[in-house]
Amino acid sequence: MSILGVGKSGLLAAQVGLATTGHNIANANVEGYHRQVVIQGNSLPEASGGYFVGTGTEVVTIQRQYDDFLSKQLLGAEARAAEQNGYYSQISQVDNLLADSTSGLSPALQDFFKGVQDAASNPATDASRSAMLSTANTLSARFQTMSDRLSEIGEGVNAQIKTTVAEVNSFAAQIGKLNNDIAGLSSDTSAMPNDLMDQRDHLITELNKLVKVTVADGANSTLTVSIGSGQPLVIGNRNFELATGTSLTDVSRITIGYKAGDKVSELPESALQGGGALGGLLSFRSGALDEAQNKLGQVAAGLAASFNAQHALGQDRNGAMGGQFFEDVKAYVGMDARNSSLSTATITGVVKDATALTTSNYDLNYDGANFVLTRQSDGQSTVINPFPQTEPQMIDGVEYSITGTPQTGDHFEIRPTFAAASGFNVALSDVSKIALAAPISTNTxxxxxxxxxxxxxSVDDAYLDPANTLNGTVTLTYDKDTGTLSGFPAAQDVVVTGVDGTSTTYPAGTATIPYAEGDKFNFGGINVAITGTPGDNDTFSITGPNAGGTKDNRNGALLADLQSKNILNGGQTTFQSSYASMVNFVGNKAREAQIGGLAADAAATQAKNAHESVVGVNLDEEAANLLRYQQAYQAAGKMMQIASQLFDVLVSLGR
Known part of the structure; x- marks a missing residue:
């Protein structure tokens, strides 16, 4: 090659270097741009006698600066940061709602039980009874308001899920198109469409902030993109479309799945958790939000059930046994949309036992012979037996009734406390029907x-059996010679509990019952204790109903005692402490998310800095490259000038 050709090759190489450096400078502030570097190589030398003469240079490729390890590290860090921040933005709303000292549940609970205590202190006055009903209605409104606010937050999550899925589909379609374009332009692997690859990587980065992304190399320089726990989203130039639908057992709950025609194949929520804003939304909803709604509902349902149970054991001002103070709280029952159209099965669940009530959800399945109720929290199963039912069956504090004809494979989701707060209502409006008195009176x-x-x-649940309800007087007579009591109802067992706590049951019809000082007696739901030493033929009377008991406050006192009684969670917590536990749970989760978000942001910043140190444009370095390529360009130009002059000399010698 002539000197002119060598100079020309250097000139062209320097020109490419100048153009590439200028391209880097122009795109220094473009998000996702990767610095490009000109890779030069020497041209093949020509043999000349016993040596080889260089023929100049050539541009081998324009290399895009890229580090796979740092890129994947950055994707992981940004996905975690997006998830933590998305989770925190949601749970902070719940935390603020529950912890508010004025609009939270605690003040309303305290006011309600203060109203009960005031009514128990003044059972004969309408004013105190009216105040009690007023505080009950205020408590009901507070439960419903908080439930509505939690539902609004859930609806907000639904809206964000829909928006995020639409964005994911948009990114997937663009990535698939870029895969197709890049594959068509990169048949020669030494010449890659760097700017298109930058655009594709930038789209993947933005997609990764929405949902955790896993990237793998595909054929012809394409990338295979998976999301969540490995669900494919883009393979080559083909992208899979996600869609939103409603839960099979809850139309108010948005789910995500693959779209196939006009159908949506639902994905489990866990498949899309683990990173990205969408993962944060799903984790929040299935964790903190559901838990908060269930725990709030547990307090509401537990209070309604226990208060109703005690109220039923009292006597109102009209002399009747107490009715329902609060309306029954019914469990949410979601019928699976896939159930047979031939099925006529109807499930109802009413919360009756606050002590046994849990915050878990349940699955109810019919296997062709039996209904099986499975607790989701631990997988424990209980068979509805017998079926068809002869009476409702109580399981974990909920009384289940099943009617109609089921079909094999029928499935229902039971959520006993999920909607309890929204269904918390006062049943009474007549102050005279508040049962503050006990239904029996005793006399010495x-x-x-x-x-x-x-x-x-006092009386217990057994007293509500019509066969046990007292309508008259039971007179117990003491016989000093035998040390026994007689006169107990002939049709009822008598349980005697001594001061040492040991109990003895005497079958119905036992004529005389031994007595020791301090013994407690239970028969037909009536509980009395006798102390001291009776004289021969001394009598003790128990009368029901409690005629003239308008000033009696014994049942009112028991109702007020429910505030400090351990009832919920197997008799381990009070209503107030259970609510406080819920507030503490949400507060801890919010704090964890806040701290986790700060740590994730710091990790993402570090990962980005490490990534930018390799792929980012350094303007100082590019300025130096401009000078270097400018000098190379000028030197190559000078070489061509000299070559031209030498050629002119040779031409002139031949004249």
Missing amino acids: PLSNTGNGKISVG
Whole structure:
């Protein structure tokens, strides 16, 4: 090659270098741009005698600066940061709602039980009874308001899920198109469409902030993109479309799946968790939000059930047994949309036992012979037996009734406490029907010769059996010679509990029952205790109903005692402490998310800095490259000038 050709090759190489450096400078502030570097190589030398003469240079390729390890590290860090920040933005709303000292549940609970205590202190006055009903209605409104706010947050999550899925589909379509373009332009692997690859990587980065992304190399310089736990989204030039639908058992809950025609194949929520804003939304909804709704509902349902149970054991001002103070709380029952159209099965669940109530959701499945209720929290199963039912069956505090004809494979999701707060309502409006009195009264006649005394007495659930409800007077007579009591109802067992806590059951019809000082007696749901030493033929009477008991507050006192009684979670917590536990749970989760978000942001910043140190444009370095390529360009130009002059000399010599 002539000197002119060598100079020309250097000139062209320097020109490419100048253009590439200028391209780097122009795109220094473009998000996702990777610095490009000109890779030069020497041209093949020509043999000349016993040596080889160089023929100049050539541009081998324009290399895009890229580090696979740093890029994947950055994707992981940004996905975690997006998930933590998305989770925190949601849970902070719940935290603020529950912890508010004025609009939270605690003040309303305290006011309600203060109203109960005031009514118990003044059972004969309408004013105190009206105040009690007013605080009950305020408590009901507070439960419903909080439930509505949690539902609004859930609806907001649904809206964000829909928006995010639409964005994911848009990114997937663009990545698939770029895969197709890049594959068509990169048949020669030494010449890659760097700018298109930058655009594709930038789209993947933005997609990764929405949902965790896993990237693998495909054929012809394409990339295979998977999301979540490995669900394919883009393969080559083909992208799979996601779609939103409604849960099979809850139309208010948005789900995500693959779109196939006009159908959506639902994905489990866990498949899309683990990173990205979408993962944060799903983790929040299935974790903190569901838990908060269930725990709030547990307090509401537990309070309604326990208060109703105690209220039923009292006597109102009209002399009747207490009715429902709060409306029954019904479990949410979601019928699976895939159930047979031939099925007529109807499931109802009413919360009856606050102590046994859990915050878990349940699956109810019919296997062709039996309904099986499975607790989702631990997988424990209970068979509805018998089926068809002869009476409702109580499981974990919920009374289940099943009617109709089921079909094999029928499935229902039961959420006992999920909607309990929204369904918390006061059933009474007549103050005279508030049962503050006990339905029985006791008496120790002044004519007794001993110092024995009978307690004021109380009743339990068994008293509500019509066969046990007392309508008259039971008179117990003490026989000093035998040390026994007689006069107990002939049709009822008598359970005697001594001061040492040991109990003895005497079958119905036992004529005389031994007595020791301090013994407690239970028969037909009536509970009394006798203390002291009765005289021979001393009597003690128990009368029902409690005629003239308008000033009696014994049941009112028991209703007020529910505030400090351990009822929920197997008799381990009070209503107030259970709510406080829920507030603490959400607060801890919010704090964890806040701290986790800060740590994730710091990790993402570090990963980005490490990534930018390799792929980013350094303007100082590019300025130096401009000078270097300028000098090379000028030197190559000078070489061509000299070559031209030499050629002119040779031409002139031949003239």
